Structures are given as C-alpha cells and as structure tokens.
Amino acid sequence: MSGLAAGIRLAHFDKRVCILERHSTIGGLNSFYRLRGRNYDVGLHAVTNATPKGMKKSPLARLLRQLRMQWDDFALRPQLGSEIAFPGIQLYFDNNIETLRSEVRRAFPKQMDRFDRLVREIAHYDDLDGAHAHVSARRIVHSILTDPLLVQMLFCPLMYYGSAREDDMDWRQFSILFRSIFLEGLARPQAGIRLILKHLVRRFRALGGKLMLRSNVQRFVIDQGRITGVKVEGGKTMEARNVLSSAGLPETMRLCGGTECANPKATGQLSFCEAIAILDVPPKETCFRHTITFFNDSDHFQWRKPKTPCDLTSGVVCSPNNFDYEEPLVDGTMRITSLASYNYWNALDDSTYRLEKLRWYDRILASAIRFVPDFRGHIIDTDMFTPTTITRFTGHENGAVYGIPEKRFDGTTHLKNLFLCGTDQGLVGIIGGLISGITMANRWCLK
Amino acid sequence: MTTTEIRHEVINILADIAPDEDLSDLKDDIAFRDQLELDSMDFLDIVMELRKRHRIQIPEEDYDQLASMASTVTYLEPRMVGLQKQ
Ligand SMILES: Cc1cc2nc3c(=O)[nH]c(=O)nc-3n(C[C@H](O)[C@H](O)[C@H](O)COP(=O)(O)OP(=O)(O)OC[C@H]3O[C@@H](n4cnc5c(N)ncnc54)[C@H](O)[C@@H]3O)c2cc1C
Numbered sequence: 001m002s003g004l005a006a007g008i009r010l011a012h013f014d015k016r017v018c019i020l021e022r023h024s025t026i027g028g029l030n031s032f033y034r035l036r037g038r039n040y041d042v043g044l045h046a047v048t049n050a051t052p053k054g055m056k057k058s059p060l061a062r063l064l065r066q067l068r069m070q071w072d073d074f075a076l077r078p079q080l081g082s083e084i085a086f087p088g089i090q091l092y093f094d095n096n097i098e099t100l101r102s103e104v105r106r107a108f109p110k111q112m113d114r115f116d117r118l119v120r121e122i123a124h125y126d127d128l129d130g131a132h133a134h135v136s137a138r139r140i141v142h143s144i145l146t147d148p149l150l151v152q153m154l155f156c157p158l159m160y161y162g163s164a165r166e167d168d169m170d171w172r173q174f175s176i177l178f179r180s181i182f183l184e185g186l187a188r189p190q191a192g193i194r195l196i197l198k199h200l201v202r203r204f205r206a207l208g209g210k211l212m213l214r215s216n217v218q219r220f221v222i223d224q225g226r227i228t229g230v231k232v233e234g235g236k237t238m239e240a241r242n243v244l245s246s247a248g249l250p251e252t253m254r255l256c257g258g259t260e261c262a263n264p265k266a267t268g269q270l271s272f273c274e275a276i277a278i279l280d281v282p283p284k285e286t287c288f289r290h291t292i293t294f295f296n297d298s299d300h301f302q303w304r305k306p307k308t309p310c311d312l313t314s315g316v317v318c319s320p321n322n323f324d325y326e327e328p329l330v331d332g333t334m335r336i337t338s339l340a341s342y343n344y345w346n347a348l349d350d351s352t353y354r355l356e357k358l359r360w361y362d363r364i365l366a367s368a369i370r371f372v373p374d375f376r377g378h379i380i381d382t383d384m385f386t387p388t389t390i391t392r393f394t395g396h397e398n399g400a401v402y403g404i405p406e407k408r409f410d411g412t413t414h415l416k417n418l419f420l421c422g423t424d425q426g427l428v429g430i431i432g433g434l435i436s437g438i439t440m441a442n443r444w445c446l447k
Numbered sequence: 448m449t450t451t452e453i454r455h456e457v458i459n460i461l462a463d464i465a466p467d468e469d470l471s472d473l474k475d476d477i478a479f480r481d482q483l484e485l486d487s488m489d490f491l492d493i494v495m496e497l498r499k500r501h502r503i504q505i506p507e508e509d510y511d512q513l514a515s516m517a518s519t520v521t522y523l524e525p526r527m528v529g530l531q532k533q
Pocket of ligand 1: 001048272
C-alpha cells in the first residue's frame, strides 16, 4: 500500500520509479486471492478514515488529492454499525460520533462529560506537531476517564486496528486511531480491496511507473554510506538513487547486511489468526447485523502475544456483507480474528500445522459465538490464516502485522538514501499506509 | 507568458490539485488559504507542479510569495516571461 502510494507521487513528478514486489501479486498485508472459486481479501475488515465525499480536510481527502485520484475511485460504502461487547455490556457505534456518545451516556452516564473532553482533546490533537507523541495513551486516557471499564472498551478496537505495542500505545497513535475509527468511520468498497489496488496500480503505470512482481530484493549494494544498487533474487542488480522500503525496519536492516535490530524486544510480536467462514445465507439472516463486533470476555482487556496458540479471550468478528451496499454481495462471509503466537505456529511441522489449524478454527468460532449469534450451521466453506501465513506472503518477521513497537517517524535509516515507509515508519492500516508512502516520498525524494 | 496566461496556468494547477474546489470566483488578492481548503501538502504541490510543468525552481524562502493569486502572478511573471504557453 505505502509503496504504491509513494510510487504514484514520484512517477507523477517525473521520477523514474520501480516497485519491486516479491510476491506474485500486489497488496502485501492487504491483498486478495481466489480459493475454490471464491474471492477473498487477505486483511480488509474495513477501510478506516471513511469520511464522506466532499469533506476536504480529512486524511482520506488529502491523500486522494495527493494521488490525483477521485473519491469515487475507492467507492467506499459506509458500515451499518459495529459494537464493542464486554460481559454484560455493549457499546454500539457507527460513522456518526453522536451514536457512540449516546451509548456512553446510556452505559456510563457519569463519564459523559469526561468522554466529551477526551473527544475534544483528540479532535484538536495535531499529529504533525506531535506534542505528547510518546506519552502512554493509557496514562492520558486514565487521567480523563475515571471508569476503567470504559477505558478498556475504548482501547479494545483501537488496539486491534493498529497497536504494535503490548498493552498500550503512544498518545499520538491512540489519537490517530480514535479519529480514524470513531470520528471518521469505517467503510468498504463493494468489490473489496482489489478495487482500490487496481486503481492504484493503473494510476502508477499510467504515469510511467514500473511494477515488477516476483522480484524479491535480496540485498542492497552499499558504498560509503549510500545504497548504489538493489540486488534482486535470480536477477540483476538495479541501480538506485533513492530507496524507500516498506518491508519493515528489521527486515530492511537485514537487506543492508546489518543487525541493527537484533534485539528481539525491538521487533514486532503481535500477530493474528483469522478464521473465515463462507455461509449459505447472508450473515444478517443468522441475526448478525453488525459490521464488526469487538469482543472481550472479562472486564480486563489484554493485548499481548499469547502464551497459547491463540488468545481466545478477545477477538474481532467482521462481516464484509454488513456495509451499506447498493447490491448485496454474492457470498455470506464471517471473519474472526484473534491474537496468536507466531512461535507456536512457526514451530509446527506440516501435518501438525494443518491439524492445529482445524482445531483452532473450531475454537476461534466457539469463542466468537459467545458474543454473536451462532452461525456455524450455515458454513459451506472455510479458510484460515496464521502468523506464519503472514510471514510467508509479506516477509514481515513474526507475522507482526503492525510492525515494530518503536516507530521511525521521520523514516530515516543509517544510510543516507534509504528511507522507511509504511508500517514501521509509523502509520498502519490501508489509509495509514497510503499516507505514509506519500509523506515519505514528498519529504525525502521530491524536495 | 502574459500575466493572464500565468494566472490561467495557476488556475489549471489548482484545478488539478484540488478537483473539488470551485475556482470560478477565486479572488486574486485574498490568500489562497482563506478561500480554498488547501493544506501545506497542497501548497507544496503548487511549487512542485510549477517545477514539473515549467522547470521553475522556487527556493523555500520564496514560498511566502505564493500566498495569493496576485502575489503568485507577480512573483512568477519575471520567471515565466520567456516561456511559451503550452
Ligand atoms: C489480517 C489483517 C487484517 C487487516 N485488516 C485491516 C483493515 O481492516 N483495515 C485496514 O486499514 N488495515 C488492515 N490491515 C492492515 C493493513 O493491511 C496494513 O497496515 C497495510 O496494508 C500495510 O501496508 P505497508 O505498505 O506498510 O506494508 P505491506 O503491505 O507489508 O507492504 C510491504 C510489501 O513489501 C513486500 N516485500 C517485503 N520484503 C520484500 C523484499 N525483500 N523484496 C521485495 N518485496 C518485498 C511484501 O511482499 C509486501 O507486499 C490488516 C492486516 C492484516 C494482516
């Protein structure tokens, strides 16, 4: 995502750009595939920051302007409504913050003024100025809200959609995620992520950009603190004046031949399993009407790499069907995500791996149906990915979807002409990735 | 290029950067930022589009000169006088 956005900016301003992608298809962490005659998205639950057409100041509008693309190119359809479900208590929200406000008023009446204050602080937070950027979000939120349960409930979706750090995140990240999910909202193109990717690639190529698939970068050729070339596996070395890498910081350091990030604490640890169920009916007919349900089965929400293969205490249930489309989707689909341990899944041999996938698929579903209607009788096809799937297809170590905990906001590295973009630069998600690519290209390659 | 042509070219650039803005009654002596919803990234794009389209280099200390249409045209005139309209 970030690579394509950077590529479009550079090609637009007449730079010669080549995007090297190791996989046989585009998209990285947000790609798509076909299995037994059906289309699947790899990651996409929802596109965040989904402000409506005509809102000129939002991140979505800004990135579209920068890419010279139209709002309609993304064809976003808003969510129907989602919920955060803890034992005996739910908070419902949609793309209008008033809905969440009235839910907080209903469930936490004494916190109402404090919640409004939190929203104001976040709305006014300037992430470019970066005040309190590295302060613990938990500390700040706890200084405003006094009911710990409300704090846990608000953190749950934000952690799931973008925290690389265990049990906390920094205030900047919290503010960005809060805005992108609660203040701006969730949406999805009817055709899924492939539609957005198709438009990005088309635009990149129309500008003269070169996209090379199945081109695994093996290492960088370095001379006196600069990259002079990029060695592609089984191919030649390409000359490069500047290199932007979305592979992740530790992964990129490895391509430099270095070990700058050998410290395991500095690498990302948080990864997921996702169980996908295709149903013979639209999910709403099983009474699942929400777009997304974020659940947690106690008052305490834990965001850590689990000691078990999957953490069944919390999860995300999402149905791509439950967006406000003009026409219904062909298949009914439910996706359930839970935290998972890379080490566990990575250590299994092939046949145990397959067996464990089946076992944990059932457990993940059994865990989810404590919070959503039981849809299991309608399943006609299934798929499941684990942390090792993520590593295999995107190269991200430990299957760490949100990368390293300490981000490199300025994108610089120890080499003068090598810059990071994407996840490890500091912006995650589809919209975050696109913005990251744009800002890094602007800052380091276009000035 | 004449000043009218330069103005026209700046309008073209703005239309490209911000396709949703109505530029038909843009006031020349009011700052762009007071009548258009452009942010700093968009302003940088004006500079970059001028470079791309007309090979004009604008040093960072001169960015202030591009605050409004009037000041932009005044600033660009001596730099674009020899250029042909494309
Ligand atoms: C299961 C899941 C669900 C998600 N759900 C959502 C969601 O609902 N909404 C949302 O906004 N975001 C979601 N995300 C997150 C989002 O997909 C990512 O944050 C975003 O796509 C990251 O983009 P990126 O450009 O930083 O990195 P990547 O997508 O990882 O791009 C890096 C690319 O570099 C390639 N690469 C790596 N090493 C090399 C090499 N040596 N040579 C050549 N190529 C290489 C990789 O193959 C990859 O394509 C989800 C992610 C996952 C995994």
